[in-house]
Amino acid sequence: MNIKKGKFLETILAEKRLEIAKMPEEQVGKVRQTYNFYDYLKELSDQLQVIAEVKKASPSLGDINLEVDIVDQAKNYEQAGAAMISVLTDPVFFKGNIEYLCEISENVQIPTLNKDFIIDKKQINRAVNAGATVILLIVAVFENQYPKLQNLYNYALSLGLEVLVETHNKAELEIAHQLGAKIIGVNNRNLKTFEVSLQNSVDLTPYFKEDNIYISESGIFSANEAQKVSDAFNGILVGTALMQSENLEKSLKDLKVKRKTNEN
Numbered sequence: 662m663n664i665k666k667g668k669f670l671e672t673i674l675a676e677k678r679l680e681i682a683k684m685p686e687e688q689v690g691k692v693r694q695t696y697n698f699y700d701y702l703k704e705l706s707d708q709l710q711v712i713a714e715v716k717k718a719s720p721s722l723g724d725i726n727l728e729v730d731i732v733d734q735a736k737n738y739e740q741a742g743a744a745m746i747s748v749l750t751d752p753v754f755f756k757g758n759i760e761y762l763c764e765i766s767e768n769v770q771i772p773t774l775n776k777d778f779i780i781d782k783k784q785i786n787r788a789v790n791a792g793a794t795v796i797l798l799i800v801a802v803f804e805n806q807y808p809k810l811q812n813l814y815n816y817a818l819s820l821g822l823e824v825l826v827e828t829h830n831k832a833e834l835e836i837a838h839q840l841g842a843k844i845i846g847v848n849n850r851n852l853k854t855f856e857v858s859l860q861n862s863v864d865l866t867p868y869f870k871e872d873n874i875y876i877s878e879s880g881i882f883s884a885n886e887a888q889k890v891s892d893a894f895n896g897i898l899v900g901t902a903l904m905q906s907e908n909l910e911k912s913l914k915d916l917k918v919k920r921k922t923n924e925n
């Protein structure tokens with residue numbers, strides 16, 4: 662699919678609405694049992710934790726790794742010490758699939774994150790039934806529709822899900838705080854232009870709140886880069902680097918750098 666520069670979010674949301682129109686209503690079941698992601702990161706605060714992503718392709722990079730056995734990949738992430746597995750389920754732009762989330766959730770013990778552009782309760786019900794324990798809500802998707810964001814956020818919590826709320830700038834971070842979000846992501850990639858800068862994460866750290874946990878997302882490849890965000894952030898979300906790694910275990914372990922915390 663061709664995407665005009667600056668129009669990615671608009672394009673994907675138009676496509677997402679079509680997908681949702683065809684999506685069946687599901688009776689929502691119980692959330693899969695695993696540890697609470699927020700508590701886990703609070704407990705392991707002396708080390709930067711990794712959310713490892715299963716991502717076959719992306720609109721900015723094209724194909725990343727189409728040959729991968731997604732279940733093996735996820736099991737290897739778990740084995741190497743990932744705190745959670747992120748599974749892209751968008752079929753059009755990321756070559757993801759809801760089935761990947763089902764299969765992976767059945768084969769790992771740790772939390773799984775449904776990574777998609779969620780704008781409807783139907784998608785949240787589907788995420789629970791596919792085994793997700795955490796969902797992503799992206800503030801930029803709800804420009805001027807914050808009551809809707811709050812609604813979906815509250816609905817997800819009422820089902821027993823945890824929610825990662827993604828932001829990109831100070832205004833969005835404030836919205837995440839107003840929402841009452843406890844797990845907040847800062848995306849280093851601008852979803853409108855695809856530009857990636859780690860500095861984006863660093864610049865927002867003065868505004869962080871003590872009780873929350875913060876995740877720096879995208880564009881992280883090395884221990885050096887991980888170290889740049891590790892003081893203020895509890896974790897990082899990494900896709901491409903791990904999907905392309907020839908030594909996944911080492912790559913993942915290297916990213917789990919030591920953190921400075923109040924206690925040490």
Ligand SMILES: O=P(O)(O)OC[C@@H](O)[C@@H](O)c1c[nH]c2ccccc12
Nearest residue numbers: 848878879880881898899900901902
């Ligand atoms: O492959 P990277 O640069 O390591 O990025 C992973 C993840 O942060 C990225 O896939 C992502 C972050 N937020 C998103 C929202 C939708 C789709 C994808 C994303």
